Amino acid sequence: MSDIEGNIQAKAKKLLKDGTIKYFIGYENGSDPLHTTPCFIKKAEDVDKIVWNPLCVNNLAGYLTHDKKRELKKGEEEDKKPIGILVKGCDSKSLVQLLSEHRIEKDEVIIFGVPCDGVIDPKKLEKVLKDKNLSVNTIDSLTIQHDGKNYTVKVNGKKYSFPKDKIEMSKCSDCTQPNPIISDETFGEKVKKSDKKDYKTVEEIEALPLAKRWKFWSDQFAKCIRCSACRNVCPVCYCKECVVDSADLVITPQTTSSEKANKMPWLEKNVDPAENMFFHLTRMMHMAGRCINCGECERACPMNIPLSLLTKKLEKEVKEMFDYEAGIDVEAKPLLSIFEEDDPGDFIK
Amino acid sequence: MSFEPNIVAFLCKWCSSAGADLAGVSRLEYKPNVIPIQVKCSGRVNPLYILKALKEGADGVLVSGCHPGDCHYVKGNMYARRRFAILRKLLEYIGIEPERFQVSWISASEGTKFAQVIDEVTESIRALGPQKKLTKVGFDE
Amino acid sequence: MTSSNSFKAENFVIKKEDVAQFLKGLSDYTIYAPVQEEDTVLFKVIQNPDKIALHITNTVKSPKFVVLPQTETMLKVTKGKENSIKIDEPVLDEKNILFGIRPCDARGIAILDKVFSGDYKDPYYVKRRANTIMIGLACTDPHRNCFCTSVGGAPDSTDGLDMLWTDIGDLYFVTVLTKKGMKLVKETVIFSKATSENTRVMNKVHKTAHEKITEKLNADALPKKLENLFEDKYWDEVSMKCLGCGSCTYLCPTCYCFDINDIEYRDKVKRVRTWDSCQFSSYTIHTSGHNPRPNKENRMRNRVYHKYKYHHDNYNELGCVGCGRCITYCPVDMNLKATIKELAEK
Numbered sequence A: 001m002s003d004i005e006g007n008i009q010a011k012a013k014k015l016l017k018d019g020t021i022k023y024f025i026g027y028e029n030g031s032d033p034l035h036t037t038p039c040f041i042k043k044a045e046d047v048d049k050i051v052w053n054p055l056c057v058n059n060l061a062g063y064l065t066h067d068k069k070r071e072l073k074k075g076e077e078e079d080k081k082p083i084g085i086l087v088k089g090c091d092s093k094s095l096v097q098l099l100s101e102h103r104i105e106k107d108e109v110i111i112f113g114v115p116c117d118g119v120i121d122p123k124k125l126e127k128v129l130k131d132k133n134l135s136v137n138t139i140d141s142l143t144i145q146h147d148g149k150n151y152t153v154k155v156n157g158k159k160y161s162f163p164k165d166k167i168e169m170s171k172c173s174d175c176t177q178p179n180p181i182i183s184d185e186t187f188g189e190k191v192k193k194s195d196k197k198d199y200k201t202v203e204e205i206e207a208l209p210l211a212k213r214w215k216f217w218s219d220q221f222a223k224c225i226r227c228s229a230c231r232n233v234c235p236v237c238y239c240k241e242c243v244v245d246s247a248d249l250v251i252t253p254q255t256t257s258s259e260k261a262n263k264m265p266w267l268e269k270n271v272d273p274a275e276n277m278f279f280h281l282t283r284m285m286h287m288a289g290r291c292i293n294c295g296e297c298e299r300a301c302p303m304n305i306p307l308s309l310l311t312k313k314l315e316k317e318v319k320e321m322f323d324y325e326a327g328i329d330v331e332a333k334p335l336l337s338i339f340e341e342d343d344p345g346d347f348i349k
Numbered sequence B: 001m002s003f004e005p006n007i008v009a010f011l012c013k014w015c016s017s018a019g020a021d022l023a024g025v026s027r028l029e030y031k032p033n034v035i036p037i038q039v040k041c042s043g044r045v046n047p048l049y050i051l052k053a054l055k056e057g058a059d060g061v062l063v064s065g066c067h068p069g070d071c072h073y074v075k076g077n078m079y080a081r082r083r084f085a086i087l088r089k090l091l092e093y094i095g096i097e098p099e100r101f102q103v104s105w106i107s108a109s110e111g112t113k114f115a116q117v118i119d120e121v122t123e124s125i126r127a128l129g130p131q132k133k134l135t136k137v138g139f140d141e
Numbered sequence C: 001m002t003s004s005n006s007f008k009a010e011n012f013v014i015k016k017e018d019v020a021q022f023l024k025g026l027s028d029y030t031i032y033a034p035v036q037e038e039d040t041v042l043f044k045v046i047q048n049p050d051k052i053a054l055h056i057t058n059t060v061k062s063p064k065f066v067v068l069p070q071t072e073t074m075l076k077v078t079k080g081k082e083n084s085i086k087i088d089e090p091v092l093d094e095k096n097i098l099f100g101i102r103p104c105d106a107r108g109i110a111i112l113d114k115v116f117s118g119d120y121k122d123p124y125y126v127k128r129r130a131n132t133i134m135i136g137l138a139c140t141d142p143h144r145n146c147f148c149t150s151v152g153g154a155p156d157s158t159d160g161l162d163m164l165w166t167d168i169g170d171l172y173f174v175t176v177l178t179k180k181g182m183k184l185v186k187e188t189v190i191f192s193k194a195t196s197e198n199t200r201v202m203n204k205v206h207k208t209a210h211e212k213i214t215e216k217l218n219a220d221a222l223p224k225k226l227e228n229l230f231e232d233k234y235w236d237e238v239s240m241k242c243l244g245c246g247s248c249t250y251l252c253p254t255c256y257c258f259d260i261n262d263i264e265y266r267d268k269v270k271r272v273r274t275w276d277s278c279q280f281s282s283y284t285i286h287t288s289g290h291n292p293r294p295n296k297e298n299r300m301r302n303r304v305y306h307k308y309k310y311h312h313d314n315y316n317e318l319g320c321v322g323c324g325r326c327i328t329y330c331p332v333d334m335n336l337k338a339t340i341k342e343l344a345e346k
Helices: A003-017 A044-049 A061-069 A089-100 A122-131 A200-206 A210-222 A229-233 A257-261 A273-287 A296-300 A308-322 B016-025 B047-055 B076-093 B111-128 C016-024 C103-116 C123-130 C179-187 C196-212 C219-228 C234-238 C247-251 C296-315 C336-344
Strands: A024-029 A036-041 A083-087 A109-113 A142-147 A150-155 A158-163 B007-012 B034-039 B060-065 B101-105 C010-015 C030-037 C040-045 C071-079 C085-088 C096-101 C132-137 C163-167 C171-176 C258-265 C268-275
Touching: A003 A024, A003 A044, A003 A083, A003 A109, A024 A044, A036 A044, A061 A083, A061 A089, A083 A089, A089 A109, A122 A150, A200 A210, A200 A308, A210 A273, A210 B076, A229 A296, A273 A308, A273 B047, A273 B076, A296 A308, A308 B076, B007 B016, B007 B047, B007 B111, B016 B034, B016 B060, B016 B111, B034 B111, B047 B060, B047 B076, B060 B076, B060 B111, B076 B101, B101 B111, C010 C016, C010 C196, C016 C171, C096 C103, C103 C123, C103 C132, C103 C296, C123 C132, C132 C179, C163 C179, C163 C196, C171 C179, C171 C196, C219 C296, C219 C336, C234 C296, C234 C336, C296 C336
Parallel strands: A024 A083, A083 A109, B007 B034, B007 B060, B060 B101, C030 C096, C096 C132, C132 C163
Antiparallel strands: A024 A036, A142 A150, A150 A158, C010 C171, C030 C040, C071 C085, C071 C268, C163 C171, C258 C268
């Protein structure tokens, strides 16, 4: 157990014991040694479940809005105590975004920040281990240590070394925010990472001719099964009703039957290229100036659609056109509710 | 039969719709390919409308509002400009011809400009041919 | 729909290098098989047998979509002359072969059979299913998350299959289970009778696969246990990390819930049946706006109840085949195996 892990546990224990927080959101060991999973610790005696290691990939910030969407049971009273949450540098950007949109308020959360030197992509890890003839089935224990350019992975007592880019989440390679922007307590030393975002993957697609770009994206979106994992895992997709679920759109006792019947089905339920494209474009429009590129949508996608190529494009354009970056400043106004006199307008006749 | 594009135009009530009226009362001739939909303000146009129009088989979409500084609601068109800039970049990125979605500022006094823009938009979309990429599938003959 | 009782299974072998020729000979059929594209393995229509990826444990998406497509056009309505309307129904006479389907997924389709061609016969499903031949491939390398033996299945289960193939080195051991399967063997001359040595090797392969699945969950206890756990606090706890997405249900080989919508386009209408997921809030929302399953804990509970209780109440078997997809692909690593274990111990 690392010092960081121990300190997080101790602090969480203290806050749970004295009743400051209603629960603590962190990571625990997952269904297999290659995964960790989000955990919700409610009792002080359970804190030793909490782990902190390079397998802690999930962005937990989105969970802060889950309680707000929940309908209370009969007789249940809302627990208004703050929530304790563990955030990495990137996750803290999502948190800042949520705070700036007043989806959560600062006094509703106690932030445990951990500077992060990169996290492991379990899919990549599984692949490189397979190349070493280590099937996930036969792995009983696995620990990962980070040493500069490499990761040392100890599997069933035997050590293997892998270069960073082979097993790290791709979002980590050009991370400009390894240290939490906002935190009540920081665990561990500050980390130095990249100064500049790398948009090479996006530029490669931009450079393709139009027909090839279309081929690429239509093939990708043809795979989509519209499970909504990308939307639901997104920390800033917190709406209770989503525009793509037309059946869900607000109905009140005053809603007339004709209003219900004529409700615009923006997105149809059938899964085909046109509807899938509509879904993803709509999602992207709602992400503009809000997405912090945590890469969760891409990670969550069971069909391996490279969604971060879209979110990165969005980030790039928002930066180039409006010099705006999401999730940096709690006081920032939302991108699409402000404007500048000299915003780009050369596409307008 | 030559291809006649279907174009949906979202026109703001205060400027571009009035511009269309002026074009009409001035007896200007322009292409009949546009289906005008009046909205209160170009800032009222949600990107969903544009995507939905394309999904319903529009070959192109035009949004037209007041010139910057002239908005009846002071700044609705300025917000719209940001939104549309992003949408256009996204559409281009996924491989949709940028001409499929066009924006123009047309004031109430610019009847001639209205007629000219409609002609230009119609011709540029006619040159592209029918829009199939974002149209609902499975309804072809 | 399942193997006819009158048929007596027969055993053959086929050389691995002859498989491509066998498939090429089936030009009347649309052949679906696992294909690897980048990192994703999916059942796809194959043109080139060399592309088939039989080495992987299983595909991301279950092949149920061949008999129950995610989007099924039920009818099309178009305007005819003088205000009359014309209704077109789809012709479903395409003959399909599911090649290399794993026994768990075949059991999944056998479960769908009971739902869609039991008391009520769904014409679309029945037609597609009758036109589909399933060639199974016995599982030799079960994944860590597999638990088929705990829910009544096996790596060499024959439920729903027309043929079961087993990899025995240079050959595939072919157990023909139905007349439909026999027809394919007779059409081609590539198969030869299995020897007793072949059978011995096949049995050994099956036995090894069985031994690889070490964990046995007490899933059989669940139908009874769940009777009293509906209001249990457990659901609140276990669902806290659930995101409420539908990836578990959409990848699942036994989930069959659907929704029917009319899609308009200009003056045409298409009625489509699409998959639906009990994990979505729109699944249960009433027209009044009231939602009887408002929270993710209610919806997750429903998923478990349906598979381990309701389905059992109706069909006397569990509605889960233990393929483990919902664990493997869950974005937050929800562990159904742990849930089964915890519930069984309650």
